[in-house]
Structure formats: structure tokens, C-alpha cells
Amino acid sequence: MFNSTLIDIQDLNVRFPNRGKPIDAVRGISFKIFRGETLGVVGESGSGKSVTSMSILGLNHIAGAFVSAGNIIFNSDRLGSVDITKLENQEIRKIRGREIGMIFQEPMTCLNPVLNIQLQLYEALETHLHDENLNLKMRMLELLEKLRIPDPVAKLSQYPHNLSGGMRQRIMIAIALGCQPSLLIADEPTTALDVTIQAQILDLIKEMQSDFGTSVLFVTHDMAVIAEMADRVIVMLDGKIVEQGPVGQIFNNPQHDYTKKLISAVPKIGSMTGKKNPEKFPVEY
Numbered sequence: 608m609f610n611s612t613l614i615d616i617q618d619l620n621v622r623f624p625n626r627g628k629p630i631d632a633v634r635g636i637s638f639k640i641f642r643g644e645t646l647g648v649v650g651e652s653g654s655g656k657s658v659t660s661m662s663i664l665g666l667n668h669i670a671g672a673f674v675s676a677g678n679i680i681f682n683s684d685r686l687g688s689v690d691i692t693k694l695e696n697q698e699i700r701k702i703r704g705r706e707i708g709m710i711f712q713e714p715m716t717c718l719n720p721v722l723n724i725q726l727q728l729y730e731a732l733e734t735h736l737h738d739e740n741l742n743l744k745m746r747m748l749e750l751l752e753k754l755r756i757p758d759p760v761a762k763l764s765q766y767p768h769n770l771s772g773g774m775r776q777r778i779m780i781a782i783a784l785g786c787q788p789s790l791l792i793a794d795e796p797t798t799a800l801d802v803t804i805q806a807q808i809l810d811l812i813k814e815m816q817s818d819f820g821t822s823v824l825f826v827t828h829d830m831a832v833i834a835e836m837a838d839r840v841i842v843m844l845d846g847k848i849v850e851q852g853p854v855g856q857i858f859n860n861p862q863h864d865y866t867k868k869l870i871s872a873v874p875k876i877g878s879m880t881g882k883k884n885p886e887k888f889p890v891e892y
Contacts, residue, residue: 619676645836687728748760833854
């Protein structure tokens, strides 16, 4: 179904320096992201899934980590085939935001509290589209309308604290997709939202992906969200990929014990019938 490779990650290792022995948060993982697909990355906290996504953006240095081995080949429409691990920060900044966008887990900590929404959207668009002779105000309004934000003109003058969590996340999506990137990385984008708003945000991501033809790397610990969103799935544990395959295969015929436990942990209606107390999730694997 998906044939053209957008991202090709080859034997990636990401290391955190330590006073004693360095910590390898990601250990020798390899996978591809194809154009137009949604690839789900699932695993518990500390499995290496977010470190992997930050490596694609060239942002691991913020946490003190670095790529100790491997390659991240990005087949850019503008720049050709480039290895992100070999680029200087100034070169990566031409890709980050323009060709690879990201939605973070908590929009309130990602949006600038002292700038209104218009200034934050303008900054994201003008940085990369300043030479394309576009009406950026019109582009902003079109994005907000696509994301079904009511009264978009009024919203542009508001500040993040004036908006609900769901609205702030929609603004983050607008910023991430404003330049119509080839890849959208969504790192736990609905964890802090209630289930109704979560469903709306997931629907919006799918709709915008369809409109723009964007590939999506969806990072989460929630197997139910993976079932809803992903075409293929990668399961990570302790910095390694323990299983990967089409979403139907992973859910209907999981091979690794850890994958089976993740799937069995998804709450099912009626599963507690006849039991006095909730049961603990087994930690051994």
C-alpha cells in the first residue's frame, strides 16, 4: 500500500552520558516511515519511543543525549536524501518545522504564555515561508477553520491561558501543520485530554493528514489509540524494537510476550465482572 520511503532509520543508537557507565536509551533500532502512512510507536515510559522521535528532529541534545551510532535518512522533497544525524543544527532548522512538524503532549508548556495566538502562528509560518509571497494572515485563518476552531479571527488575538486544553492542542496542530510538512510527529498528543476531546483531536489529525498527504509518526503508550490511528505498529521495550508489523497483525496475532501484555492491559467492558477489586498489571516479561 505504501511504497515510497520518507524516513529510513538504520541501526540507531542514542546515548545519555553518565558519571559511571553511559546509558543507551535507544539500542540498534531500524525501521522505515513510508509516505502517507501512520506509523504507531508504542511502549511504556522509558522504552525509548520519545527519544527516537526527538532524534528525528535533531533535538536530543537538549536533554544531553546524542546519536552514538546509526543513520536517519530523510528523503526531502526540497533537499534530496539527507542524513539528519550528520547535519549541523543550522541545517536541521531548515527541516524542523518546514518538513517535519511536531505536536507535543502538553500544549500549555509548548505555547508561549506572553504571546497571542496570531504572533505564535505567524512566527512558525514566517520562519519558513517568508520567501513564498503568501498572505500569512489568510493562511492562519484557513488553518484555524480547517481545525474547526470557532470564531478564528477572535482566537488569533487571544492568549494560551484563554483557551481550553482541546483548543490549545488544536493551535499546536495548526503550528505543526502550517507549512504542510512531509512528516508529523505526534508525541502523546491526547494524553492530557478527556476522552471526548481526545476523539476529536484524533479525528482532526486524520483529516489533516488526508488533506495534506502527510506521514504521521504517532508515539503513545495507549494501545487503543494505536488501534484507531496506525497503519503499522512498532513495539518498543528497553530501547529496542521487540515487534513490528501491520496494525491488524499486531493486534490479532501478537508474537512477543510484552506485546501480548500491552494488548491485554486495554480495559474491556465487563472484564471485572465477579471480581471484588481491580487486578494489578503483571510486570514480569
